[in-house]
Amino acid sequence: MKKRCVKPLAGSLLAGVVAVAIGACSSGSSPGGPASTGGKNGGTITIAAGTAPLSADQGLDFTTQGTELYSVVNTPLLTFKRGVQGVGGTQIVPGLAKSLPTVSNGGKTYTFFLRSGLHYSNGTPIKASDVTYALERDIKIPWQAASFVSAYIQGGTAYANGKAKTISGISTDDATGTITVNLVAPFAPIVDIFALAGTAPVPPSTPMKNLAGTGTIGDGPYKWGPITPGQAYTLVKNPKFDVPGLPRGHADKIVYNVNSNVLADAEQVLNNQADLFDPGDTLPASILQQVQSQAKDRYQPIPTNSTFYFWFGVTQKPFNNLYARQAVLAALDLRALSRLDSGFLAEDCHLIPPGIDGHSSPSTCPFHSPTGAPNMTMAKQLMQKSGMIGQPVTVYGEDRSPRRQWLDYYTSVLNSLGFKATEKVVNSSVYFTTIGAPSLKPQTGWGDWVQDFPNPWDFMQLFAGNAGSSLNYGYVNDPHYNSTLNTLYQSQPKSVASQWSALDQYAVGKAYYAAYGHEQFPKFYSNRLNFGAGVMSVEYQTDMTSLELK
């Protein structure tokens, strides 16, 4: 599973004068959607996916697979610009809000104005208070990223703990469509969070439970059709979509079929039996050459802001020992890990990926060059110093390719260092909930993170002391790390990029994580689709509104 969220404010959200960009934002796309490049509207598009979202309900799910789907069903107050491939797709534009929010009170108060006359896909009018209800629902279900809401909005924690009946930091006026959000402290990424589908308003009649089999009602270019959880998800055009400036999509119906045999998925697309290979999975090496030769006009690897890493349980043996952790970093061959990913990984030891402010050059990796051989001499010396040789280690990883192959490799490295490592392979659908269970306290394992929004905080918060076991699997709790993080997230990323970079390097030096690369995702379509018009967004992966048949 890859967690994902929203996009950042690409730049200037800080000073509180965000309303500036409205004009530019709203003019970004025509009301009719992205300009067609010779394709046609209508028809059914089939996606071959290897992994299902945890749920069709955006109030629970926070996976890349889920975001692809419900982000076109549930439009939030703000949204990331669609129809733009690459960094341009991280620009935040108004969604259900009339404009970007105004910021006041020293960066602690954000005010949104809901567009008037909006309706859900079932015809119910959208009210400002629905936003509050959606956020409360996020906390209650809970949304996988519920801490984004509960930890930073006033009264969020009290509501989460059952000590309050509503989130006191949010006030709304249905008559004027005003939504005022008061934060505990200045928190620049809050704008990004309000562009996540998880914060989109839902009708107050929506049950406060996970609607995995139906999804929720929203105001997006599509609405949910039939869903078979874990197997098939259908999106159908929403004829009542009425948000100006946002693309309406081209296909009448989009069917997301899940088959864990990724090779079969790729073959279906290669043979034009399915229209799109879901980029959440890796194209198997065994078919890659065939794809590159037979389908070169409909295949392209697209860089994404993502990081793959191994985490360490720093509160227990053997990885409560700094030298033991450093030995692992010195012994990991990042080239090997890239080859296991069909060569789609750009090797790097840092957590913050290249597309985000604060990224450090791979040349600053302390133990060995990411593109060079591992430093086994140093690794063995560090192991000797650690005194942890012979310690048993249970290594957690997912069962799907190439994650299981990464796990095999990682385990072999640990054994070569003298640990007694054994694997624990967990089904992909429950992997993160398993390792994130507070009762487990795992020793080490695999993790990944795909950008929620282009802010270094999105990546570095994974190892914050208050991140919780569902994100910080190794229970890292470093006072310097925490305080630096809490200071930096109040500022615009660009202005403190070097400090973010320093924090990343500090954590690498402390070996809190063994990051090993940033992945390219495959954009791979059938002959039926208009390849040029399709957009691989750094935020949404496949931008469903851009897909059109030839």
Place this chain on the structure above:
Amino acid sequence: MVPDPLSRTGRGQAEAVAGTAPGGGDAAGIVIAPGERAADPWAEGRHPPAIGPWKLAARRLRRNYVAQAFLVLFLVIVVMCLLAPLYASDIAHIGPNANNITGTVNVGGTTRDVVSPSGVPIGPTFSSHYFFGADSNGRDLAVRLLYGGRTSLLIGSIATVIIIVFGTLAGLLTGYFRGVADMILRPLMELIWSFPVVILGVALGTALALGGIGPVKGNSVFIPAFIIGVVYIPYLGKPIRGEVLRLREQDFAEAARVQGMGPWRIMLSEILPNLTSVITVFVPMMLAYSILLEAYLSFLGAGVQAPNASWGTLISDGLSYIQTTPTFSLIPGAMLVLTVLSINVVGDGIRDALDPRAQVRVRT
């Protein structure tokens, strides 16, 4: 069918010892042509050396050349698998779980990547290194094939022992005591019997792979062995029960009871010996079933856990390359087929040898 003089010689003793030839018939695998009358050594005053049913069965088995050929094949496979460590250390120079993703190998004077930068592993080299090629982690498939065979055979053997011991025990208890034992154990066996074996195995395998059983860790080979053993217990227990129900009413059992023998002693000294041939027939059958089920479970990820190899995991791993390098799946598949086939043919041979009636043929 050709008359079997060896069997003919032993007929009288077989009847005398085992009492298995009703009516002085042709039960000992004898082939008698119509109108032919077998010579009677007793009537002629000759007393052939006494021979027991087991020796007789062994003689018959020796005459079954097909079974012998497959027995040799099976033994060759077993020996090859037992010698896996030797092959790994002295020929391939790499362990079964050793990753070598960025390594190179010299093939015909050319240095080649074990795994290409785009992740494609090397195919068969038919040389000492990577004879059958490498998997995506750069592991030597020939080494893993042999180690996988050890795993598959070990699990099959352990499971078979579990099936034989507990299946026999369950059959004895339910068949002899009936009553409460039957009321408890029989529904339990029926319950297990009623589940599709693979689905039950997958369910148990998935559940136990995470937490293990007590001190046995989830990735231990004893977990799939235990699961396979459990799901197949009724497959032996039920026929044994039926046999015991029949045997407990026989005169020799009644005689033992009259002599004051307790139920446990009757079961162990009177009933169990009469079950030996049935159990012997079931051993190869259960071994073959167990190896196959292990392969199913491992193929589905619920059997042998990574990074350990078994033929099932190797077939599964090779599927990704079925179009480009089909040998990755075909070779472990062939090993599995040959092993199970050889066990089955040998098992059939044993059954034929132990079941006199199965051999009776009338030449026309």
